[in-house]
Amino acid sequence: MHKSLRIIPAVFAALLLLSCSQSNDKAEQKQPNILLIISDDQGYADFSPFENHSAEISTPNMNRLAESGMIFTQAYTTAPVCSPSRAGLNTGKFQFRWDEKASWGPGLPDSVLTIAEYLKAAGYATARIGKSDYGTNYHKFNVREYPLNHGYDHFLGFSAHAHDYWLNSEESAKRTPDPNGTSAHLGPLMWDREYKSYDEGYLTDIFTDEAISYFKTKKDQPFFLTLAYNSVHHVIHEVPQKYLDKYEVKPIHNYDPDSIETFGNQQPGSYAAYYEKYTRLGAIQDEDMRKYYLANLNCLDDNIGRVLDALKAEGLDKNTLIIYISDNGGSPITGALNAPLSAGKYSLWEGGIRVPMAISWPGKVEAGKVQTNYVSATDILPTITDAAGITLTDQTIDGKSLLKPETDQKRLMVWKWGNTWAVRKGPWKLTNTNESWGKGRPSAQYIKPISNDLSLKLFNLENDPGERVNLAEEMPGKVEELQNSYNNWCSENLGKY
Ligand SMILES: [Ca+2]
Known part of the structure; x- marks a missing residue:
């Protein structure tokens, strides 16, 4: 039998079970709205709620989330790059359960439920605005990875790794020999089952406008909105003029x-040539790359401010749970800063996987709290379903609700990324990670790790x-213990989802 035919009844049964377990809770309390904001490649030091943040950044609206809610100083994504990280975040599972090679493109299996599917079954209106990226099946409507096919009622955005910030029109795509030529692309946005062309406008603003108009229309029904900005991902220099002026x-x-721009072996005049030229150091030098990044981040923060203001103006702020997270650490090639963490995106050093995160829910989540326990992006699904009154029965979910007090200080957390891996338990982390920059050389902000081998x-x-201090030689017992924990986790869980 075809794989999807075997799996669909299981998914259907799970959803039916969900709807049943939901019904009792509905009458008792009004379900909160849920807003999940995802930033892209944001540096650990580029989040002003953290005490030791970079002095160069301007992100006052991110501070508002920290004032009304809780920040997490040790929040981990499940991968150091976009696609696998988002697969983990959207499903509450380590994506290498099904993608045992721990690749760039885990995809989304039919049998793995997403946050949106749980909430839709519980009566929520669901929408995704922005980036949708599982590393596979890009630009297609009729695939499981397209948001409308995994729980979202509405989508405006792009299905790809990156998108041009300015060129969102049909006309720009027509003039481009390769509108989908790299992992980034340009042209009209995917909009439910069609395309929507924008002759003008900046992508971060377009996503915010769509988010605000969406929740204005959903006041009588709880909504779940995933607002997945592609800021601050390359092409980082594309920012409105006023921010460029501010950062000179x-x-x-x-x-x-x-x-007819050229770059390497890329076809002259192709979008790939432009993208490759300006998304690495060379045409843009270190000092300017950081300035473009700061300008891009400042614009993102202003847009988050607009979202928060609009929620308040609509009277939705008191009953909306907001979760904010970056999908992986700051990139070595955008001018992001991950200090005091080593390395960044593309590797399992802390700089690749430890990210800015905040949760705000007035009256429910302690305001102004700094949570220093380590948590995982897989916790987001259980947290959201907990808030919505949904009981989870799937034993292969790796996360746990952050609304419950944490009692386990020795939680086992694992990462698998290509031929590298890492394990954390209590204060201890064991890893064989090497170094990876993506392409070109890293910027001046990059903190080189102490080792670049396996x-x-x-x-x-x-x-x-x-x-900075490798204790492996002096603590062989701890190395063995953690190695065993990792191996046992893999033998018990890989292939189970
Ligand atoms: Ca990313």
Whole structure:
């Protein structure tokens, strides 16, 4: 029998079970609205609620989330790059359960339920605005990975790794030999089952406008909105002029097929040539790359402010749970800063997987609290379903609700990424991770890790979050214990989802 035919009844049964377990709770309390905001490649030091944040950033609206809610100083994503991280975040499971090679493109199996599917079954209106990225089946409507096919009623955005911030029109796509030519693309946005063309406008603003108009229309029904900005992902220099002025950096021209821009072996005049040229250091130098990044981040923060203001103006702020998280650590090639953490996106050093995160829910989540226990992006699904009054029965969910007090200080957390892996238990982290920059060389903000090979490294993160002192040789017993924990987790769980 075809795989999907075998699996669909199981999914259907699970959803039916969910609807039943839901019905009693509905009458008792009004379900909260849920807003999940995801930023892209944001640096650990580029989040002003953290005490030791970079002095260069301007993110006052992210502070508002910290004032009304709780911030997490040790929040981990399940992968150091976008697609697998988002697969883990959306499903509450370590995506290498089904993608045992721990690749760039785990996809979304038919049998794995998403947050949106749980909430839709519980009576929520559901929408996704922004980036949708499972690393596979890009630009297609009729695949499981397309948001409308995994629980979302509405989608405006793109199904790809990245998107141009300015060129969102049909006309720009027509003039481009390769509108989908790289993992990034340009042109009209996917909009439910069709495309929507924007002759003008900046992508971060477009997503915010859509989010605000969405929740204005959903006041009589609880909503779940995933607002997945592609800011601050490359192409980082594409920012409205007022932010460039603020950070004193010059504008770079938009992609123009007539300019016949060249880069390496890319077809001259292709979008790939433009993208490859400006998404690494070279055409843009270190100091300017950081300025473009700061400008892009400032614009993102202003847009988050607009969302928060609109929620308040609509009287929705008191009954909306907001979760904010970056999908992976700051990228070595955008000018992001992960200090005091080593390395960044693309590797399992702390800089690749420890990210900014906040949860705000007035009256329900303690305001102003700094949570220093380590948590996982897989906790987001159980937290949201907990808030919505949904009982989870799936034993292969790896996360746990952050609305419940944490009692386990020795929680086992694992990562698998290509031929690298990591395990954390209490203050201890064991990893064989090497170094990876993506492409080109890393920017001046990048903090080089102490090793670039696959040898085993042991760190006490409580004293040494920057992973500067490898304790593997002096603590062979701890190495063995953690290695066994990781191996046991894999043999018990890989292939089970
Ligand atoms: Ca990312």
